[in-house]
Amino acid sequence: xxxxxxxxxxxxxxxxxxxxxxxxxxxxxxxxxxxxxxxxxxxxxxxxxxxxxxxxxxxxxxxxxxxxxxxxxxxxxxxxxxxxxxxxxxxxxxxxxxxxxxxxxxxxxxxxxxxxxxxxxxxxxxxxxxxxxxxxxxxxxxxxxxxxxxxxxxxxxxxxxxxxxxxxxxxxxxxxxxxxxxxxxxxxxxxxxxxxxxxxxxxxxxxxxxx
Amino acid sequence: xxxxxxxxxxxxxxxxxxxxxxxxxxxxxxxxxxxxxxxxxxxxxxxxxxxxxxxxxxxxxxxxxxxxxxxxxxxxxxxxxxxxxxxxxxxxxxxxxxxxxxxxxxxxxxxxxxxxxxxxxxxxxxxxxxxxxxxxxxxxxxxxxxxxxxxxxxxxxxxxxxxxxxxxxxxxxxxxxxxxxxxxxxxxxxxxxxxxxxxxxxxxxxxxxxx
DNA sequence: TAGATTGTTAATCGATTAACAATC
DNA sequence: TAGATTGTTAATCGATTAACAATC
Numbered sequence: 001x002x003x004x005x006x007x008x009x010x011x012x013x014x015x016x017x018x019x020x021x022x023x024x025x026x027x028x029x030x031x032x033x034x035x036x037x038x039x040x041x042x043x044x045x046x047x048x049x050x051x052x053x054x055x056x057x058x059x060x061x062x063x064x065x066x067x068x069x070x071x072x073x074x075x076x077x078x079x080x081x082x083x084x085x086x087x088x089x090x091x092x093x094x095x096x097x098x099x100x101x102x103x104x105x106x107x108x109x110x111x112x113x114x115x116x117x118x119x120x121x122x123x124x125x126x127x128x129x130x131x132x133x134x135x136x137x138x139x140x141x142x143x144x145x146x147x148x149x150x151x152x153x154x155x156x157x158x159x160x161x162x163x164x165x166x167x168x169x170x171x172x173x174x175x176x177x178x179x180x181x182x183x184x185x186x187x188x189x190x191x192x193x194x195x196x197x198x199x200x201x202x203x204x205x206x207x208x209x210x211x
Numbered sequence: 212x213x214x215x216x217x218x219x220x221x222x223x224x225x226x227x228x229x230x231x232x233x234x235x236x237x238x239x240x241x242x243x244x245x246x247x248x249x250x251x252x253x254x255x256x257x258x259x260x261x262x263x264x265x266x267x268x269x270x271x272x273x274x275x276x277x278x279x280x281x282x283x284x285x286x287x288x289x290x291x292x293x294x295x296x297x298x299x300x301x302x303x304x305x306x307x308x309x310x311x312x313x314x315x316x317x318x319x320x321x322x323x324x325x326x327x328x329x330x331x332x333x334x335x336x337x338x339x340x341x342x343x344x345x346x347x348x349x350x351x352x353x354x355x356x357x358x359x360x361x362x363x364x365x366x367x368x369x370x371x372x373x374x375x376x377x378x379x380x381x382x383x384x385x386x387x388x389x390x391x392x393x394x395x396x397x398x399x400x401x402x403x404x405x406x407x408x409x410x411x412x413x414x415x416x417x418x419x420x421x422x
Numbered sequence: 423t424a425g426a427t428t429g430t431t432a433a434t435c436g437a438t439t440a441a442c443a444a445t446c
Numbered sequence: 447t448a449g450a451t452t453g454t455t456a457a458t459c460g461a462t463t464a465a466c467a468a469t470c
Contacts, residue, residue, distance in 0.1 A: 011419070012460080012461070013416060013419075014460095014461070014462090015461095016415050016416055016419050017409075017412040017415060017416060018412075019415055020394075020409065020411035020412060020414075020415050021394070021409065021411075021412075024394055038426085038427065038428090039427080039428080040426085040427070045396070046396060047396065049462075049463070050427095051462075051463055051464075052461090052462065052463080054427085054428070054429080055429095055461095055462080055463095057428095058428085058429065058430090063428085063429085064427075064428055064429085065427085065428075065469085065470065066426075066427045066428045066429090066468075066469045066470045067425080067426050067427050067428080067469075067470045068426090068427075068428095068470070069426095069427070069428085070428095082419070083415050083418050083419055084418040084419055084421065084422040085418060089418060098312070098313040098316040098317055098343075099313045099314075099317055101309070101313065102309040102310045102312065102313030102314075103310075103313075105309040106309055106310055106410075108371075108394065108410070108411070109410075109411075109414070111411075112411050112414060112415075114414055132309075152421075153417070153421065160319075176421065177417055177420070177421040179413065179414065179417050183232070183235055183319065185256070185257060185258065193417065193420050193421050195413055195414075195416055195417035195420065196413075197410065197413040198228075198231065198232065199317075199319070199320075199408065200231035200232075200319070200320075200322075200323050201228040201229075201231060201232075202390065202406055202407075202408040203231075203320070203323060203325055203390065203406075204227050204228060204230055204231050204294050204323075205224060205227055205228060205406055206364070206388055206390050206404065206406035207294050207295040207296060207300060208222070208224075208227050208293070208294055208295055209388070209404050209406065210295065210363075210364065210387065210388040210404050211295040223436080223437070225436095225437070225438090226437095249450085249451065249452090250451080250452080251450085251451070260438075260439070261451095262438075262439055262440075263437090263438065263439080265451085265452070265453080266437090266438080266439095266453095269452085269453065269454090274452085274453085275451075275452055275453085276445085276446065276451085276452075277444075277445045277446050277450075277451045277452045277453085278445075278446045278449075278450050278451050278452080279446070279450090279451075279452095280450095280451070280452085281452095425470105426469105426470090427468105427469090427470085428467105428468080428469075428470090429466105429467095429468080429469100430465100430466090430467090430468100431464105431465085431466090431467100432463105432464080432465075432466100433462105433463080433464070433465090434461100434462080434463070434464080435460105435461085435462075435463085436459105436460095436461085436462095437458105437459085437460085437461095438457105438458080438459075438460095439456105439457080439458070439459085440455105440456080440457070440458080441454100441455085441456075441457090442453105442454090442455090442456100443452105443453095443454090443455100444451105444452080444453080444454100445450105445451085445452075445453100446449105446450095446451085446452090
């Protein structure tokens with residue numbers, strides 16, 4: 001009845017951004033022995049409106065059961081599937097500075113199926129060292145490494161000055177999606193997906209709210 | 212004419228979040244010798260619609276000059292004032308783990324007037340050490356330190372399990388605004404401002420866009 | 423059964439975009 | 447002057463919230 005192919009309507013980005021917090025709340029309930037969870041319960045846990053959560057969960061395509069809510073395991077799967085987190089995503093990281101080292105060792109990511117397998121830098125002093133059990137490799141080796149591992153996602157944590165060039169090297173080496181922590185706006189082919197996380201935006205919001 | 216007191220209409224949060232990127236673009240132009248900047252130019256630089264930038268700049272209260280745009284220096288001041296970045300904000304950081312160490316040493320923040328002056332942790336091994344020229348102090352010392360320095364903002368980078376307790380200790384010690392990098396939802400008195408930055412939201416967005 | 427929760431359609435709200443007169 | 451840019455009012459768009467019948 002649904003026309004042709006995988007034309008599931010796109011899930012709004014605000015919903016997508018809330019999904020990880022839903023997953024955390026649901027997994028916490030699961031850990032405490034629950035097998036069912038309702039939108040209202042998640043909403044209360046996260047201090048969101050229950051209608052909002054209900055709508056967001058509806059976007060996963062999973063059907064709930066009036067009065068009971070959703071069975072926990074299928075719900076986790078459905079959300080993870082919507083996020084593309086079905087199977088762990090391997091990624092490389094470029095830029096072994098402060099932020100890069102932190103993200104390479106940040107345990108929180110593994111919870112979301114993000115696995116950083118190697119770190120690249122062009123500082124001869126760093127190359128060959130390890131960060132949190134991950135090798136630091138020369139940027140020259142990136143293309144080879146990506147071809148061998150089929151990795152397509154990269155985290156970019158170099159300085160703003162170095163960001164554009166590093167990003168070009170990543171794309172050249174085969175990266176298709178970049179999580180950009182540098183403040184620089186990257187100029188790249190349109191088939192490359194760039195997701196910028198700007199830490200200063202959060203600080204701006206906090207500063208303003210505190211005035 | 213404007214009624215009573217400081218009732219300037221609140222600036223929308225999406226605009227606030229864009230301000231830091233405007234500042235970067237404007238300062239870059241200033242560094243290249245410009246003295247005037249138009250909304251259209253900033254928009255082109257950041258790939259935003261010019262009407263959006265124009266509206267955002269209007270919220271600062273600064274008046275532009277048709278055909279010329281805005282004088283750069285007053286515009287920088289006006290944006291920084293809107294953000295509460297007039298004078299550098301000192302802050303403490305709680306949690307000397309990976310992410311905490313990175314943020315304590317992240318040079319990018321000083322650009323926005325955020326200065327982390329001390330790091331707190333309760334690990335006896337870490338206490339007494341330095342991270343990027345900042346001392347790691349015992350959490351017991353926090354109250355004293357805040358009273359002496361009048362600092363009211365804190366960055367929270369402990370594990371999710373430790374977050375609620377650490378946040379309570381911060382509030383107890385006098386912190387009024389918390390930038391929370393832990394994934395935990397904090398339960399605190401309503402006069403305390405909590406700004407959460409959830410790194411997994413950005414990753415969720417990237418994963419989905421790459422599918 | 424009664425009550426809670428779902429799924430869905432309609433109403434509201436706020437942000438972005440469009441249109442346009444004013445002005446340098 | 448002509449043209450670019452501002453400030454402002456109106457239109458659009460999308461997300462959130464409200465309302466409510468269906469159902470377990």
